[in-house]
Amino acid sequence: MTTRMGYLSGMLLTVALSSGLLTERALVGGWPTREHLALPTSRDAYGAGSAATDTRCTDAANAIAAEWGVRNEWRALAPYPFPREASPTATMGVWVERLHLDDGRVELRRVSASRTDVASIDAASCVASRRSHVRSFPASLVENSLTDSRLDSLVRINQRGMIYVWSPRMPLSVSGLEQARRAARELGVSFTAVVAETNNAELASVTVDSSFTWRMESLELLYRNATIHYPTALFYNAGRIVDGAFPGYKNVATYVMFAERQFGAGSQTFASAATVGNVATQKAPKFWVDKKARVTEVSSVNTLRRIGFFFKPITGTNFVSYTARSKAYFFNIKTNEEVPVPGHVDPVPTPDGRFLTLPGLIFHRVPMLLAGDATPMFADPLLPDEYQTASILSETASNVRYRIVTGWNAGARFRDYDVAMDAKGTPVGIKALAQPFAPCTDLLLTLPINAKSGTEFGAFDAKAKTNLILDVIDATHCAVKLDLGFASGKISFSYDGQSIAFATSRINTDAEGPVMRPSELEFKDALVLVRKTGRIVSLSQNAPINGVTFPEFQKDGTVMLLDQVGPGRAVEQLRVVSYK
Structure with missing residues (x-):
């Protein structure tokens, strides 16, 4: 049995209930739809670090959202670099982000792999200025990939199915492939495995069925939290992705239970009133981004190889524990020895x-x-x-x-x-x-x-x-x-328990011109949240991290990060940073 004593249903529900924009009655049957969830009306709605949202322009913002085919299934994203929400549209792989900028303006962004359309609404006139960022990528590089168009075909051809996102650098995600496929067979549904954040050499280091090696190149799955951890399972039913991601290794019975839950969800894609708790009566700090925070690199070391994403510093030593190609190691960050x-x-x-x-x-x-x-x-x-x-x-x-x-x-x-x-x-x-x-x-x-x-x-x-x-x-x-x-x-607690560190996924909606593949648009922000004040510090300081990382607190209050090989980085590094 669980009681709720904290920030219970996410920023949007807290805002809506406390401001009177949403009643408990409106929650019956699912997350609030547009008529129940207006734009936030005060500076406090999104925390002390953001400016007020001018409600005079709400109609203009809602009209643009409707023009872009928004389904009004808004959900909060990590409030960095600005408080944001996102909603799917009627088109697979096309989402709309709604940003609340520091100067009080609302900005809408319609995002797909090939372009971003931006509508920035002037707070005085409520007139939107528009611009676009257009991207292209070679078709040959996504031939063996699950793109949004192929995902759309997949969910239309098959009545029901399971999508399993894995990585060779997460051993349990490799082990879970057969568990997930067996669960799909037991259910009699389609099974699709896609591999994320890898290269050909790394993929060749694991022995898996060739049907499991489709590359993950879908923005739809990115927005649906398929990359917060590997493995992550998602389900689709009757031509639509059923909202909800299930990260982590599971056995056959658990995957079957998840699937039956999702297939029975029907059109209810968000938390029901029963899961909300006493939201209106709860007290919690409002999150705000400290854009004046100072982040300093204390040390960095190149790893000897591409390592598993889940590493841990060993307190009182110079060693870090990790796995690489299904073997475990202690790595001495002072001597570079394994x-x-x-x-x-x-x-x-x-x-x-x-x-x-x-x-x-x-x-x-x-x-x-x-x-x-x-x-x-x-x-x-x-x-x-x-x-x-x-x-x-x-x-x-x-x-x-x-x-x-x-x-x-x-x-x-x-x-x-x-x-x-x-x-x-x-x-x-x-x-x-x-x-x-x-x-x-x-x-x-x-x-x-x-x-x-x-x-x-x-x-x-x-x-x-x-x-x-x-x-x-x-x-x-x-x-x-x-x-x-x-x-x-995954969350990392500081040693005094007063702060937590975690990473969130974000899409580079400003990217334009030629890119290699859609997955290049995704990066991670490593964030620290001070629990008492709601202060958020970006450890990546607008230099986002390529690929999964689990920032880890050390006993002295510094945080260790993993920076993978990627654009602009030829080697993999473990970095230690401090922040003030």
Whole structure:
């Protein structure tokens, strides 16, 4: 059971309810349509960092949106560089973004792979000035790709189907290919696998069915959160993508459950009133972008190879854990040396750097691994799931209590462990406490990740389609502490728990001229959110990151990022930045 104590339904619902633009009655049956959701009317609607939106121009904005075929299925995007919403149109791969600029103007952008049409509405006259950015790309480079036109044909030819987006650099997404295909076969629906963020050499390093190697070149899927994590599954029914993405590795039964839920959704594409909670009575900081923030690069190091996206600094050492081509390593960022370690997926250290955990659940002492001893100290077959992370619940000179969370079907499963220490502070024994437990079962959680200490954790809620921070109250209850209101990649908590870091996807709507392929239009913004004030700092400082990254807090408050090879970057780097 879950209670909601934070920012519960995303910025738009909070705005609409608190301002009287939307009633609880309007929510029955789904997300508000245009007659229920007007443009925000005050500076506070989108946070202290944005200017007021002049409602005199609302009719002009709505008329342009209607002209462009907007379906009025608006959803909040990450509020960077400006507060934004987006809605699909009647045409596959064509979306409209609505931006609320610092000077109070509203700007609408109709975006497709080949062009962006911009309508910038003057706040005084409500007259829109228009311009376009036209793009082209060689047809030969998207021959073996799922483009928006091919996606449109796919969903029209097949009554129902599943789309699975994967990457060779995420081992669980490779393992999940057969799980997803088996689920589709069990359901009797079409199955399409597409690979994202890769190259031919990398693709050749994994053994998969040739039918799984279509490249992901669809803006429709980008807007529908297919790239926040790999793998991500989406479903379509009766000629339309059913709104909702399901990131993370799952077994056959869970994919079947997701599919049945989506196929039964009908035309209801957004969260229902039952999932909204007491939105109008909640208090939460309003997000605002600190455009005066100072971000400083502390250090950077080139990696020895293209590494898995999910890396973790090991506290108290110079090492970073990661995988590369289904092998796990410790990488010394001072000496540029790699140390092979056990496992092939998600080698995750505890926040204090004492242990490396592997799915299973397996504990290795970090000093022993560095000494070449790969003997596990402890294994728990009752918590065999993936995506494990640890939190420190308590610590004394003689004992440390950890809480481990793992991804479990459509939820999060936890277990606590006591580690006995000798007089020198060396772990001498591990004991599992009570039984594994799975609170928050009324939510549809995936990709859980613990805070560094305490009882909070982050996860993506596939029902609400946003990332949440939750607090585990007891073995059956948890409380929502914060709802971002939009989808992001995995969350990293600062060591004091006061800030979180995450990455979000954004499309370069200003791009024009020749580009290689549509996927080049996508990039990531690495962001930090200060929870108490709602302050957002862009760690990428308008130099967006190519490809998936999971920004990770270090104990000194700095953040480590992965910059992949891409346009303008010939090598892959791990960078450490500070911000003020």
